[in-house]
Every structure is written in structure tokens, then in C-alpha cells.
Amino acid sequence: MLDLRWTIPVARWSSWPDGATATPDIAFVEPLVRRRLSALSKMALRVAHDCAADHDVVRLVFASRHGELRRTTGMLEDLVANQPVSPTAFSLSVLNAMAGVYSILRRDTSPATAISAGAETLGYALLEAYAQYRADPGTPVLVVYADEPADDRYGPVDDEVPAGALGILLDRGARAQLECAAGPALAADLTPSFATQGEAVRHGLSARAGAMWQGLGRRWHWSLREGGTA
Template identity: 60%
Template sequence: MPDLHWTIPVARWSSWPAVAAVAPDVGFIEPMVRRRLSTLSRIALKVAHDCAADKPSVRIVFASRHGELRRTTDILRNISAGEPVSPTSFSLSVLNAMTGVFGIARGDRSAASALSAGAETLGYALLEAHAQYATDTSTPVLLVYADEPADPAYGTIEEEVQGGALAILLDEAPVARLTCSRTAAAAERAPADCAGALFATQSQAVHHCLDTHTGAQWCSEYAVWEWSWDEGAA
């Protein structure tokens, strides 16, 4: 894969930590639906609403490495035990469940997509959001990333996520621009290639860049990912 470099306009962004003292407020979702939501969907909907509450329509790019894997695992356990499976639980177990709930709650029929790409999920979601907005700037694009660790039944997972949620709204009149890059790693990577990679996951690196407005880097076996914040380009 060739090296990739792109920049996205950030109109606003919101995040929800992996460990929070209070539950996210998703009061804009009707109670009957709200009580059936998983923690993952709740935090995803929270940050999405923070960024797009005043927008009549937004295209959504939802990203998650594991998605509703915990709900799916519970369904499989029920099947194994010979217990009935709730149709609602099944319908909410798909990767793009959050986008459907969000669109219905808002009455928004705009396009939505969902993706998962292992440990590089957030990086490729940023690329997808950029591609969609660059193709058509008439409607904002809302990137929502939400994840949680997999059920312990799956054992040790390399580069496991810590959990939490992040939303970034791509729209006109941005407050700043987020520059992103993916550079293929050399077969024999020199130690200096990842000298600034102090983050275990992509989400930690991107959060650091957004919070501190300083550059951040994350390395995989195949590539070096970098992000930087530029208010001067807004």
C-alpha cells in the first residue's frame, strides 16, 4: 500500500473516557429504546449527539474494532444453553446498530457506514471520513469511534483497546485541521522510526493530539501513523 497523507477539517469533537464516574446522558433517545442499549452504544450516541445535535443531517462513519461483540457473545451463550434469544438483542448486535438508532432518533435518512480494521480501525475511519467529505462538502460527515475490550472468553488479544468513544465533525468553518499520515514501515525498522510512539493504541494517540494540540504517533508492524493539529490552517 502506498504512503497516505490527508487533512480533515474539524468543526468540533467530543470524547467519552473508558472509565467514567457517571453514565452518559442519552436522554434524546426514547426510553423504550434507551433501556435496551449497551454501554458501547450509549457512549457512541453521547459523543455523536454532542457533535451533531444542531445539524439537521449528517453522514456517519462509525468505527469499532470489536463493535457489539459482548452482546453477540451473550447471544451465543444463550444458544449454547438452549435459552431463547431476544430479537431486539439480535438486531442490536450488528456493527452498525448505533448508526441506525441515531438516525431513527433524529429522523435523519442520511447515509451511514461502519468499518472495522483491527488495531488500525480509527486510522482508517479518519481516512474514510476524509474521503466522504472531500467527495461532497454539502453535508457534514460525523466520524464516531467507540470500542470496549473483548469478552475474556476470547483470551489475550494483541494491541487490545482500552474502551471509550470519540466523535469528530467534519464541516465548513472548522476550528482547526487534523493532519493524518500512514507511512509503510521498513522491513527492518530503525529504532528512530517510532521514537515518538508512546501510545499503546491509535485512540490514545489521536486523543492526545486533540487534547494537547501536539503531534502524536502510533506504530504497527506494517506502518507508522502520525497525527498533528493545525489551528493556523482553519
């Protein structure tokens, strides 16, 4: 039995492919800001724009396992080389950097939450979004998940994620619902599952079929169904 079940309305979703080497088109961001953004923030802003460009007000749940780790690594390299750390790099190195940039670009002062929970980051982000939506169904909630693998210098990372991004807009009137569930893990040889939560959720959204990920003693399951709202 799965211990926890919830359903979120999916009004729109967008994905930047895992492992893609192309640079996302973010022409909607002014050039001065665009030049300062990392690959992670560009992916995140691309899917966020795809999902919510026509919404003036939207709450944001931003999720990333590693966040701006590459930028942080660059600052550490500067320190080792006795070079000054860029104030801009420092200000954009925090986990919620993309959330701040997004709210400034949109001039939207709605609440924003940043989540990092290891290999289960996306699952908990969807749970947080559900809780926020249930508390106030009248205001859309945008989930943006973006990640890229840690530098090899950090050593092996269990359940490592590839580079990629996913955006999901929760809004009243959505014609599809994503059913989410979490509970104790099953025996690995009995339950085929996706390598990452991102792969599983994308499969559930695009294939209209159930998709599972399990690890750390838990399993997560997602499936999309048409009709109605949560």
C-alpha cells in the same frame, strides 16, 4: 517518508474517557430505546450528540474494532443454555447497530458507513471520512469511534483497546484541521508511540501536538493546527 497524507477540518470533537466506569447521560434518547442500548452504543451516541446535535443532516462514519461483541457473546451463552435468543438483542448485535439507532433518533436518512479494521480501525475511519468530505464538502461528516475490550474468554487480543469513544465532526468553516499521515513503521526503539490509535488521536486533538501510533508494519501520525479549512 509517510506514503499517505490528508487533512480534515475539525469543527467539533468530543471524547468519552478510556476506561470510564460511569454511564453516559443520554437523556436525549427516549427511555424505551435507552433501556435496550449497550454501553458501547451509549458511549457512541453521547459523543455523536455532543458533536452534531445542532445539525439536521450529517453523514456518519461509525467505527469499532469489536462492535457489539458483548451482546453477541450473551446470545451465544443463551444458545448454550438452550434459551431462546432475543430478537431485539439479535437486531442490535450487528456492527452498524449504533448507526441505525442514531439515524432513527434523528430522523436523518443521510448515508452511514460502518468500519472495522482491527487495531487500525480509527485511522481508516478518518480516511473514509476524508474521502466522503472531499466528495461533498457541503454536507458534514461525523466520525464516531467506540470500542470496548473483548471478553477474556476470547483469549489475548493483540493491541487491545480499552472502553471509550471519540466523535469528530468534519464541516466546512472549521477553524482547525487535523493532519493525518500513514506509512511504513519505523524501528520501535527510535519512535515512541501511543498504545492505541484512540489515545494518539485524542492527544493530537487536545494537546495540539503530534501523536503517533504504529503496528502491523505501519505507522500513523496525527497533529492539529488552527486556521483555515481543508
